[in-house]
Amino acid sequence: MRVLLLGADGFIGRRVADRFFTDPELQVTVLGRRDSADIRFDLASGSPGALTRFLDAVMPRVVVNCAGATYGTQRDLVRANTVAVATVCEAIRRSAEPARLIHLGSAAEYGPVSIGAAVPESADPxxxxxxxxxxxxxTELALSSGLDTVVLRVFDTVGPGAPAGSLFGRLAESLRRALERGEPQVRTADLSAFRDFVDVRDVARAVHAAAFSAATGVVNIGSGSGTRLRDAAGLLVRAAGFEGRLVEEGRSGGPIVPGQDPGDRPGEVLWRQADVRTARDRLGWRPRVPLEESLADVWTEIACRV
Incomplete structure (x- = not known):
């Protein structure tokens, strides 16, 4: 089966590429901005017509969109996460044989949710x-495109290759410096919130499963449990062997408890926990990599970096 992979240089995209390239049933073509791509193309600035010509040349049965931006100005985020998706959808619609689209969404689309509860795909974003x-x-552009589309709404992704700007990427680097310098403490952001952590390799498995499934609509991809950031950070500290203490900066509000109204602390997402039954039922997917292993691998990669 021919697959066109977009965003193969990103945190998740690299793992998806690894997974796809090891499957002898898949013939993978990578499209992106870098020289390493099979096809050089900028989704944020390129035209749908130009992309359609590439689609007609490759003739993929599946297009996987892992491209996007997590950081940057509002303009950068809109171009990477919205305009680029519009270009992809329009190009697929214009192509001679429209492909199935697998688009990676984000749990950030849900915003504040009820504390203590798993959020289903039916929740209002x-x-x-x-x-x-x-x-x-x-996501809305992809779902309303009229294409055969599944959106994998990915929760908080961790594991080897974590971006330097992510919470655990920054914390791992701070722990490394503290150990090298013999410093007794490491400063970090507020760790009172809860998140649903899923290993990047498990996300790649979900994308692979979606390529062979008939699932459409939104499918949550997470662990199915909420973990306090402070507890997750403790796992990383333990993996590093750091015996000092973490100093949280910018803490706000009181403790987070089940049943608390998320409006009590406006502008904050206090809780994330995915309802993953749809992924189990429609993709045959379950997370496999425990959080402790994910964070140990984050530390191993940072510790071995030259």
């Missing part, structure tokens, strides 16, 4: 901030 808004706009 209420994103806060330009990233969540731009991702939701991209």
């Amino acid at each position: 209420r994103p806060i901030g330009p990233y969540g808004v731009s991702k939701l706009a991209g």
Whole structure:
């Protein structure tokens, strides 16, 4: 089966590429901005017509969109997460043989949710901030395109290759410096919130499963459990062998408890936990890599970096 992979240089995209290239049933073509891509193309600035010509040359049965941006200005986020998706959808619609589209969304599209509860795909999205808004706009474009589309709404992804700007990428680098310098403490952001962590390799498995499935609509991809950031950070500290202490900066509000109204602390997402039954039932997918292993691998990669 021919697959066109977009965004293979990103955190998730690299693992999806690894997974796809090891499957002898797949013939993978990579499209992106870098020289390593089979086809050089910028989704944020290129025209749908030009992309359609590439689609007609490759004739993929599946297009996987892992492209996007997590950081940047509002303009950057809209171009990468919304305009680029519009270009992809229009190009596929114009192509001679429209492909199935697998688009990677984000749990940030949900925004604040009820604390203590698993959020289902049917929940009304209420994103806060330009990233969540731009991702939701991209999801809505994909779902309303009329194409054979599944959106994998990915929760908080961790594991080897974690971006330097991510919470655990920054924390791992801070722990490394502290160990090298013999410093007794490491400063970090507020760790009171809860997140649903899923290993990047498990996300790649979900994308692979979606390529062979008939699932459409939104499918949550997460672990199915909410973990306090402080507890997750403790796993990384333990993996590093750091015996000092973490100092949280910018803490706000009181403790987070089940049943708390998310409106008590406006502008914050206090809780994330995915309802993953749809992924189990429609993709045959379950997470496999435990959080402790994910974070140990984050540390191993940072510790071995020259």
